[in-house]
Amino acid sequence: MGINRRNDSRLTRNRILEFSLRQLNELGAPSVTTTSIAEGMGISPGLLYYHFRNKYDIINSLFESFEQEMDRLLTCPQGHAVTLKWSWSHIQYLSEFMWSYRFLYLDINDLLLHSRTLEVKFKRIVERKKDFALEICGQLLEFGEMEATPEQLDAMCTSIVVVITYWLSFQFLQHARHYNDAERIRAHLHGSSYHIISILAPHLRGGAREAYNQLICEYEVSTQGRPFETGDGHRPLSIADAAIALDDGGDLASIHAAIRHGRTRAVEHVMVDQKDVQK
Template identity: 45%
Template sequence: MQPKAPRRTRERILELSLRLFNDFGEPNITTTVIAEEMEISPGNLYYHFRNKDDIVNSLFAQFETEISRMLAVPADRRPTVEDVWQYLHLMFELVWRYRFFYRDLSDLLSRNRKLELHFKQILTHEIQVAQQLCTGLRADQALEATDREIETLATNMVVVATYWLSYEYVRNPRKYTEQEVMAEALARGCYQVLSQIVPYLRGETRVMFNRLADEYLQKLK
């Protein structure tokens, strides 16, 4: 096997910046801090990125690419409640990897017009996917809801998912970066989002949800 090529400086800067932003919050990290942690000169950093917003935008481009691949419903069949559960689980894992966007969302969007526009598009897409998942369940008579109820339900699911990490940060700010603590927080978030759909589930799908919920909640004990 050939040895792996060393990562380029640009990639290392992005990787380090993401870790620092996630651990300490984007507003608390400057390009000087990033350069010092990288053990490179500020000039070397500015050769790759014009400023901190350039770093943030590059990280957001990575996030946007990943979430765009994820935001899709099964093309060859109607979705099941297990699909919805799996979709949420993967979504929360992605949100955790780029958690600084969600933790500092209001501040970031107020300062960065590009992020503001693109994040709106992501939220719109997420709501559309949630509506498609619910409509698919309704088509199989696994869910009973009107179009208006599905529209409201999809919006509420996205709202809870978007701000769940902010809620968890307020609950445990000193343990926010502890992997084990936040793994449980993400599991709770997944359950909280999906539990909103429970009153609309019918038949075997309701039974299946209860089983999945019992298994999930058992892991949190």
């Protein structure tokens, strides 16, 4: 009898967490209360308070699960070297997982102001992201597939952390009406791989550089040209790609002119004439 009660209690607690996660993701943390959770589940507030003291107790419990999985995801595979293709796919999976806890990123400022525990833990996640980026880059450097000074490496990895941390917020800004639709938002989430790997592009060498070119071509095909074609004969590229175009003889004046005329599509994008990148 006692075992059954414990099992029932555990099941109820898990149900509360699952329902709370859905509400937090769909409505946002400021709009969710313990009352709305209890009403939505059809349980008494007393039963909810038996398991959780308040909303932030629920959020802290959800964060524990999020943190455990992030620790696993922010670890390089053992037994074989990291490749650029693996990194590309892994970033896509990481973006999807983060989207499943998207309220943590969309409401980050409000959450950190109300919970010192979350502030400390979230900072640790950010530090883990940078360590993960440094580890990947370190392996590429070790195998001669990247060239960068320590200062450049630190700057690149910091930029990667900023993009991966705020990519969900950027996508919400771009696709607010469809943000809770997994199928409609997935392709946009996967765009993080393109932008993050492009940060490394000017420093890639050998096989990694070839892999980057192949991945970009495959990405362009899979998205049917949408991230690249603007309808006016121009092609938006990341700043990293623009730098590569310049190295290959591209026209700096055309890039500056595009920026001056406001023809930017998004954060870290510039317009470059197609002829300037067909090298």
